Amino acid sequence: MATPEFIRHLRTSIGRQLLWLPGVSAVVFDDQGRVLLGKRADTGGWSVIGGIPEPGEQPAETAIREVYEETAVRVAVEGVVLIETMPPTHYPNGDVCQFMDVTLRCRAIGGEARVNDDESLEVGWFDVDALPELEEYALTRIKRAQEAGPTWFHKMGEEPEGQQP
Template structure:
């Protein structure tokens, strides 16, 4: 998916300066103990589904939109898993960003998982006991989604 228009408009004003954005991550789990993952076109790595919240959009609505855009699966948000600020990052073109990420546990409603945009090269359901290599952050979020405690994770210090 191309860079959202609101970001392009901001970049015309601020150039490559650090831009604070709200990110969304979804842990989509089905009734067969499988998680929906995408293989990212930019890195080739398997990952949880994620995207950027559009201005004025509610977080749960934005995440449902992102899940459908990337996987063709219609989903429902069940609960908030975490609120976390990620370290600043830079893109190859010099743009600098920092994300506040809101992660939610979701369940599928309908739709067959498939590549539905140009951000992914593969989309599939993975059994929890046979996952591909994932980033530590994705594994932590998946573990959080499977936790029965239901309390969102947030950091209370700079550690």
């Protein structure tokens, strides 16, 4: 995930200390029920599409923008899948961030999946029973998005989904 300019500006004032940030993940399905994934340039791993909202941007707008920027696929947002605060992430440069993730279920409405920026090495559609290797948090979001049930909220005292204590 590329670091937005407003965060680089904040870092000049706050240094490497913990920065609390919103994040938006988009679990995108096509008409065949396949899920759209991107192979991230920063980690080399496959994941659902996501990013950081620009100041003042709504989560649904972020999902629509990020999916298009990274994959050239147009989406419609169908609903909120889950909202969860993730454990802090420590980056190699010393920065520390903690994200509150809003995961949205989306439906592809146009475009052709392709690498559309420098954040992805590959993008593609995958049958949910033939996914590439994914981290547990991505699998959890896909599973919950398939269920299309009520929004999932983290309960006090529970470990975050897909995270080990």
